[in-house]
Amino acid sequence: MNKKKIVVIGGGPAGMMAAITAGGNCRDLVLLEKNRSLGRKLLLTGNTRCNLTNSRGLNSFLRQYSKNGAFLRDAFKHFFNRDLIRFFEKRGLKCEIDREHRVFPKNNKAENVLEVLKNELLKNKVSLLYNSSVQNILLQKKQVVGIKLKNGKVISTDIVILAPGGMSYPATGSTGDGFRVARKLGHTISPIKPGLVPLIAKEKYPLVLKGLSLRGVKVNIFCGNHKKVSKEGDIMFTSRGISGPVILSLSGAVSEFLDKNNPVKITIDQFPDITKEKFIFSLTKLLSDNASKTVKNTLRKLLPHRLSDLFLEMHHIDKNKRSNRITKQERLLLAAVCKTFTLNISSCAKMAEAMITRGGISVKEIDPRTMASRLVKGLYFAGEIIDIDGDSGGYNLQEAFSTGYLAGLSASQK
Ligand SMILES: Cc1cc2nc3c(=O)[nH]c(=O)nc-3n(C[C@H](O)[C@H](O)[C@H](O)COP(=O)(O)OP(=O)(O)OC[C@H]3O[C@@H](n4cnc5c(N)ncnc54)[C@H](O)[C@@H]3O)c2cc1C
Structure with missing residues (x-):
């Protein structure tokens, strides 16, 4: 068993799935969330019904991203729509597919999606730290050695999964911190624009x-x-x-x-x-x-x-x-x-009304097989922070869950 400590930044769908997947495989797993609660945006999805994913086949699914859809092929190989549905159904949340192939929880409640994820975090003994806004990732010789919170506290770690979302609906917590943090580490950020507006x-x-x-x-x-x-x-x-x-x-x-x-x-x-x-x-x-x-x-x-x-x-x-x-x-x-x-x-x-962020961390600087940064050792990315944007219909949450799953898996196997 890997004895490393993993810090996941961001308690949205991507960060929660990353922590759940990595949990159990490492000695110490901490999930840092700047809000007082997890998944604030997730609770708003699909008009609070949560359009979890879409039942389309892989090739058609990949075409629903405006660019860089192919980057997700590996992540979807590990964890795709059927796996996501199975994940929730195994934990008692039945799902239903509508005429437009969109998948929702049968009871139409985003709050129950969040409840399943929170239960899994607890089961996997993930330490949840709320009101913990990350300011910087600390490096030594291009290797992660820790993170620094806005309150000055430093947490040592050699693996960080960065999943703080984009900039849309900033009231939910995604205010673009991730882009600032990654830019300081040398990552390229493709121009940020509001999407699905x-x-x-x-x-x-x-x-x-x-x-x-x-x-x-x-x-x-x-x-x-x-x-x-x-x-x-x-x-x-x-x-x-x-x-x-x-x-x-x-x-x-x-x-x-x-x-x-x-x-x-x-x-x-x-x-x-x-x-x-x-x-x-x-x-x-x-x-x-x-x-x-x-x-x-x-x-x-x-x-x-x-x-x-x-x-x-x-x-x-x-x-x-x-x-x-x-x-x-x-x-x-x-x-x-x-x-x-x-x-x-x-x-x-503007961004405040956008459902997603277009642009983000350049996919050229992320290994699609692992979600690892190609520039910084010990750094992984997941979710909306990556330069991929999907159509409405469940594609953005599937992206967040799949990249979160792969980042968690790769980080815990490192
Ligand atoms: C109104 C609305 C409805 C939507 N409906 C759907 C839908 O039905 N289906 C669909 O597929 N997609 C939908 N989306 C898009 C979907 O919600 C996002 O793509 C998804 O939430 C992205 O997940 P994420 O985990 O990457 O980011 P987020 O969900 O944004 O989570 C990021 C988390 O990181 C935290 N964070 C940010 N900065 C820091 C920091 N410095 N330190 C610590 N924590 C930090 C934030 O507080 C937040 O909790 C919708 C979006 C909106 C706004």
Whole structure:
């Protein structure tokens, strides 16, 4: 048995899994967390339902990362989605897969995911030190010899697993400390940006639509006049713009276009299954079938009322006009806005609203077979601190658990 001491920095999913895996294999294992409790971000995941992972196969799974997905191949060989599900089910937390292949605990409670992890930490005799914010990792001749806390306390160790998350949702504890610590050790940090974020529109209309969700719409992203990406799914209007799973997922592409100073607009097609011509035909029929009703009431059969009222207002159509008094030109305008409701995007929301951090420790400086630093002996990385970002759908937590597992395994076998 290895007699070394291991210090894990960060009590999120990556750090907890690293400590659980390494636990039992070393004399002394300490998990340092700057907050008073573990897994604050984990408790918020999936709207507190915790989308643990996704049931896709390996190759398709790896394609859900914007870059560097291939780096995870080794980590997934050791601990992939089926292993994660088994891990929780073996400990009494049943999991369920939804239509979009997303995996959640059957009882939809992130708090129970955290409970399983905490029980395992206790079983593995991991010493938990709360209110312990790490300031520096101490080196001698490029070998880890200890860590220094912000309160000045020094803990000696020759192995550190650095898993302090990224910079998104900083109120949960991930405030970018890891990047500062790693940079001081000579590691390269790829540019840090918010990922999976809402978009902010130039128009003011989102305010009246705030909180309105639309299901199964098609969102097209235009850069200038060129359509660049399209995706179908659910969206939600916010006070300043637009959010929801499809928007979060497209936000990475939008951010790239905006960074290059390209004007970006999105169009929303609420009836993606039919052509514009067929839609015009259906709308004409609906209006004539409801000839004596007001256009406002007729349109409400087709669209949520806040949206139909807005569309009438946008095109200066009297909402109390009878449906059979709508002109051909007005009908075409209404059809156009239903099929291509447009918002010009001014920016992406900031880190405080981002679900993940894009950028991080360069993967070139981490050995994918072990998660060990290629620059510093005794240092391992796990979780969101690494320059990998996944789509929404469970890919980011799987990354955190898998890299945590591999870092814990490698560190304890060193
Ligand atoms: C609202 C929201 C919902 C999300 N939902 C999902 C989802 O359903 N599915 C999914 O796959 N992903 C989801 N994510 C992303 C996912 O939560 C993260 O990818 C994941 O938590 C990253 O794990 P981590 O352990 O690397 O970092 P974190 O979870 O951020 O944990 C890092 C820990 O390190 C601690 N720490 C930081 N600095 C120090 C320091 N100097 N000293 C000591 N401790 C420190 C922090 O306090 C924190 O507890 C969501 C994110 C958000 C914000």
